[in-house]
Amino acid sequence: MTPVYLQRAALHCALGEDLSTAALALQQGRPAAAGQFQLHELQEPRRYLYAAQTGESLAQRLDRLIDECLGAHAQALDDCLLIVASTSLDIAELEALTASQQGFSPADSTCLDSLAKQLRQRRGFAAAFTLNTACTSAANGLLYGARLINAGQYRRALVLSFETPSAIAMQGFGALMLTSPSGQYRPFHPERDGLLLGEAYACVLLGPEPGDAPLARLLGGFSACDTSSLTTTREDGSHIHWVMRQALRSAGCSAQQVELVKLHGTATTANDLAESNGMRLLYGEQMPTLSLLKPWLGHTLGACGLSESLLLLKALQLGPLPAVDYAAEALLPLAARPQALAADSLLLANFFGFGGNNASIVLQGCAQGEQPCRS
C-alpha cells in the first residue's frame, strides 16, 4: 500500500484533555484517576476511566475536537471524506431520553448515520459515513480511509472516533462477566480478571503528504472476519496470526522489521490467550518490544484503533514507554523496564472485536518537528 500520513491529531481521554498531556502522562507512568459505576442487580462496583466532564453536548465536543485537529487555519473540507468510527454514537442521548420518559418507543430510534450526516452538512465535508465494526471500527476507518485516498476517491480523510460512557455498554459487558471485579487492568497477567471501559474522543486527518504536523505514516493493514464465534476469536491464535501476516504483507515489511507491537490486550481470558498464541505463531519466543495501552485509557471499544494509536505515537515522540510492573508473570514478554524506542519506529498495532472482526495495521512514527518520516 502507498503510505498515507496521519497529518494532524487530537485526543480527549482519561489521561488528559489533549494528546500531548495524555502522552506525557503515559510516558511518565501517571495513570488516570478512575471513576466507577454500579452493576445493576449484582450491586457491585466497577471502575471506569472517564474523560474530563466538560458540560458540552456530544455535538459540541465533536466540533471542538475537529477544530483542535484541523487547527486555526483549516482549509475547506470539500475534498475531504469524513469517517465516523464509533460503537456508541448517540446512545448516551437515547439512554437519557429513555430514563426521562421511562420507556423507549421505536419512533425514538435515530439513524445510524445521523451524526455523520449532521457533521457533513455543518462542516462541508465532501462525503461522510459511519463505520461500525465493534472494537476494530477506528482501525478500519484508518485503513479504508487511507486506501480511498490512494484510490483517488478523496484528497483527504478525517477519521473521527469516540466512545461515550454508555450504560448499555457498562451493564452489557458486566452481564457477559467481562468487566474486572478487582479493578486492576492487567492484560496478559495469569490472574487477569477482565477489562475496564474508558471514554475517549479522537480525531486524525489523513493525507498523501506529511502536512505541517505529521504524527505517523500508515504503511498497510488488513482486516477480516473470524466466523468461529461472535464474541471471541480462535483460541489457537491462527486467525490473528493470519491477519497480522496479511497486514505486514500489505505494508511490504517483515515481522522481524517491526520494532514495537501494540497488543490489543483486553485482559479477558479468551482474547489474551488467543493473542498470545497468535504472537507466538508469528514470532516464536523472540518478540519485539510489546506495548499495552488499555490499562491507561480503558478499553475505548470502537475508538481504540485511533485513541491507542495516537497516544502511542505521541508518547514515542516524548521518550521511553513505561514498564509493566507484572512483566515477570505475564503470558507474553512485556517490558520490565522503560523502553526507549526511536520516534520513527515501525509499529504493528492489533485490534480485535466482537463480530469476529480482527484487524492489524502497520504504522511508522514521525519524529517531533521532523518531516517527512524516515522512508
Add this chain to the structure above:
Amino acid sequence: MPVIAASEIRGLAATSDKQLKAALGQWLDNPPRRIDRLILQGLLAAAPLKQQVRSSCGLYLASAHPARATMGALLEAVCVQHKQPKPFEFVNSVSNAAGFHIAQQLGMQGPNLFIGAGPQAWSHLLALANLDLRDGLIEQALLLVCDERGDFCVQAVLLEGAAEQHGAADFARLSAGLEVQRLQL
C-alpha cells in the same frame, strides 16, 4: 458490470420475526438461534445467493437503523428497570453481528464491514468493496443494504471483480440486466 447475482426481500412492518425465521428455513439448514430482526433480514437477503458465494468473499453491509426491538429491550432493561441486559441481546446489538452471521452461514472469509446507511450507502459500499477487490484481497464482494422505515426492504448484490463507479450507485443500476431473486413477505 461484474455483478453476478442479486436479491431483494420486502416485507411489512407487521411481518413478525417468527415469519422471517420460517422463511429463512427455506434457504438455510441450520440458521443461528437467538438472533434479532436485523440479522434475520440480512440473512434472508444473503441466503438466496449462497450457492454462488465463495470463501474468498468480503461482506459490505449497510443498515439505516439498528434492530429497534433489540435496542428497545436493552434500553428498557438498563435505563428503566435497572437490570442487566440479556447477554444475547447485548451481543446482537453490536452492529456487525448481522455481518458475522451472514459470513458464518455463507462461509465467507474476507473483510466484513458495516456502515450506517445514508443516501449514498450503495456508493460507499461499492467504493469499499472495490478497494479489496482491486487489491486482490478477495475474489467476490457481497453488498447488502437494509432499510426498515415502516415496511422493510433488504437488497443484496454479489460482485465478482471490481465494478466501475460512474456517479451514484444504487441497486437498480447494479442489478440491471440480472434476474433478481425476489421474496415478498
